[in-house]
Amino acid sequence: MAIDFRNVTKTYPDGTAAVENFTLHVPSHTCTVLLGSSGCGKSTLLRMVNRMIDPSSGAVLIDDNDVATTEPVALRRRIGYVMQDSGLLPHRRVIDNIATVPRLTGASKADAHRRAQELMEIVGLDAALARRYPKQLSGGQQQRVGVARGLAADPNILLMDEPFGAVDPLVRVELQRELQRIQTDLRKTIIFVTHDIDEALTLGDQIVVLKKGGEVAQIGTPENIVEAPANDFVAQFLGLDSARRSLKAAPREGGGWLVSDGRGRPLGVVDSAPDQQHATD
Amino acid sequence: MNHLIDAFDVLLDPESWSGPGGFGVRMLEHLWYTALALIISAAIALPVGLMVGHTGRGRALAVISTGLVRALPTLGLITLAALFVGIGLTAPMIAFVVLAVPSILAGAYAGVESVSPATTDVAKAQGMSGWQVLLRVEIPLGLPLIIGGLRNATLQVVATATLAAYVGAGGLGRQLFLGLRTQDYPLMLAASIAVILLAIVLDACFEFSQRLLRRLLGLV
Numbered sequence: 290m291a292i293d294f295r296n297v298t299k300t301y302p303d304g305t306a307a308v309e310n311f312t313l314h315v316p317s318h319t320c321t322v323l324l325g326s327s328g329c330g331k332s333t334l335l336r337m338v339n340r341m342i343d344p345s346s347g348a349v350l351i352d353d354n355d356v357a358t359t360e361p362v363a364l365r366r367r368i369g370y371v372m373q374d375s376g377l378l379p380h381r382r383v384i385d386n387i388a389t390v391p392r393l394t395g396a397s398k399a400d401a402h403r404r405a406q407e408l409m410e411i412v413g414l415d416a417a418l419a420r421r422y423p424k425q426l427s428g429g430q431q432q433r434v435g436v437a438r439g440l441a442a443d444p445n446i447l448l449m450d451e452p453f454g455a456v457d458p459l460v461r462v463e464l465q466r467e468l469q470r471i472q473t474d475l476r477k478t479i480i481f482v483t484h485d486i487d488e489a490l491t492l493g494d495q496i497v498v499l500k501k502g503g504e505v506a507q508i509g510t511p512e513n514i515v516e517a518p519a520n521d522f523v524a525q526f527l528g529l530d531s532a533r534r535s536l537k538a539a540p541r542e543g544g545g546w547l548v549s550d551g552r553g554r555p556l557g558v559v560d561s562a563p564d565q566q567h568a569t570d
Numbered sequence: 571m572n573h574l575i576d577a578f579d580v581l582l583d584p585e586s587w588s589g590p591g592g593f594g595v596r597m598l599e600h601l602w603y604t605a606l607a608l609i610i611s612a613a614i615a616l617p618v619g620l621m622v623g624h625t626g627r628g629r630a631l632a633v634i635s636t637g638l639v640r641a642l643p644t645l646g647l648i649t650l651a652a653l654f655v656g657i658g659l660t661a662p663m664i665a666f667v668v669l670a671v672p673s674i675l676a677g678a679y680a681g682v683e684s685v686s687p688a689t690t691d692v693a694k695a696q697g698m699s700g701w702q703v704l705l706r707v708e709i710p711l712g713l714p715l716i717i718g719g720l721r722n723a724t725l726q727v728v729a730t731a732t733l734a735a736y737v738g739a740g741g742l743g744r745q746l747f748l749g750l751r752t753q754d755y756p757l758m759l760a761a762s763i764a765v766i767l768l769a770i771v772l773d774a775c776f777e778f779s780q781r782l783l784r785r786l787l788g789l790v
């Protein structure tokens with residue numbers, strides 16, 4: 290399921306131009322990351338896909354069908370949406386929150402709960418949490434419930450709005466890996482919003498770097514963007530200008546290399562450099 | 571003080587509870603009037619209040635009209651209604667409904683409005699229709715306030731239901747008016763105490779159910 294933004298503009302009633310003339314092709318079965326700082330229009334763009342927001346002008350298309358011609362309730366049920374700050378229903382237990390969409394589309398309670406339990410395991414939630422209410426969970430646990438809920442109806446399209454914002458770096462990496470694993474198996478069309486550059490580089494098949502008002506600073510693969518930032522804005526966002534990503538390697542005493550960034554901050558070690566390996570082969 | 575002791579003597583005497591005109595029958599009548607008035611009022615006020623809260627439309631109208639209706643004197647209303655429909659239960663029932671509707675209406679729209687926009691946004695984003703948002707999110711989360719409205723209405727009606735006897739219907743008002751006419755102050759007091767007890771018991775039932783609900787809804 291490919292998604293197309295065609296000259297999309299969104300001006301809120303108070304006059305805020307959140308997105309101006311935005312065009313993007315999101316290829317089927319890939320993960321596109323929208324990367325940009327706070328307030329640049331990422332959530333606005335995402336919510337136009339499931340018609341939580343209707344564009345002021347332009348159109349969003351899914352497989353060449355304008356979403357404006359689709360009934361919003363049906364549309365939302367077949368699009369997984371992981372909301373910024375988890376967005377759980379406070380009066381429903383974890384398991385029922387996860388089962389929301391399958392229940393809406395007619396799954397039996399038993400089936401929906403079985404599926405919800407599987408998903409809890411996949412996102413690394415202890416089964417004992419199933420009977421809790423959202424506010425009895427930590428922020429990170431709530432976000433995982435949000436991710437599990439987004440996957441519950443097995444949607445072809447997944448919209449993820451900073452889904453791992455509230456989890457610690459270790460768990461974050463774990464969840465990113467889990468998402469990659471899910472993506473290898475299921476090949477969904479994902480739009481993933483983040484302002485974390487490392488997360489974007491990890492997950493994106495395609496990265497869209499955004500400036501204020503949803504202006505596209507660069508579109509490309511992670512390699513494209515690191516190797517050839519299109520402009521100063523992108524370079525700055527990546528931290529290239531601050532020498533964070535221009536790496537130096539120094540030989541270590543016992544062999545191998547110590548890698549540090551442009552400021553001399555040590556990043557890690559390389560046991561043997563690739564070209565050396567070639568040389569000795 | 572003597573009257574009060576005598577009043578309790580009346581209440582504790584099994585004699586005064588038995589028979590067709592005894593406290594037992596009158597209390598059941600009283601309860602029945604209260605329940606009937608609440609059912610009719612709820613049937614009118616709940617749907618209207620829920621829709622006002624859900625859509626936000628007609629809110630100003632609801633606020634103003636409930637304020638106006640609240641200002642009407644109940645006794646005057648009963649007398650007026652009795653002029654049209656005659657002696658019996660209909661006239662006081664009209665007045666009780668008028669009395670109960672504003673509280674129930676206010677509880678209903680306040681309950682729905684108390685649900686944060688962020689929560690209804692979540693419900694919509696998951697693909698709930700307008701009705702599903704109302705039935706599965708707004709009503710459950712607003713239930714404590716909605717029941718609070720019913721609770722207020724119940725207390726008002728249970729106290730005012732004594733006036734039914736004023737135009738020839740039954741209820742504990744019978745005992746009260748009888749005591750008044752025959753200057754039997756212990757009887758009057760006994761009737762008042764019975765009404766107060768009834769109100770306290772009903773209120774306690776509401777308190778209990780509201781607490782239970784909050785727990786069931788995960789709100790505590």
Ligand SMILES: Nc1ncnc2c1ncn2[C@@H]1O[C@H](COP(=O)(O)OP(=O)(O)OP(=O)(O)O)[C@@H](O)[C@H]1O
Pocket residue numbers: 301302303305306307325326327328329330331332333334373484
């Ligand atoms: N309902 C609204 N009414 C008016 N302005 C809004 C509304 N929602 C968002 N905005 C404004 O539109 C702009 C884009 O908002 P949006 O939520 O899309 O940003 P974002 O990129 O998701 O930011 P963040 O990373 O902080 O979530 C912001 O300037 C915001 O203040």
Ligand SMILES: [Mg+2]
Pocket residue numbers: 331332333373450
């Ligand atoms: Mg956002």
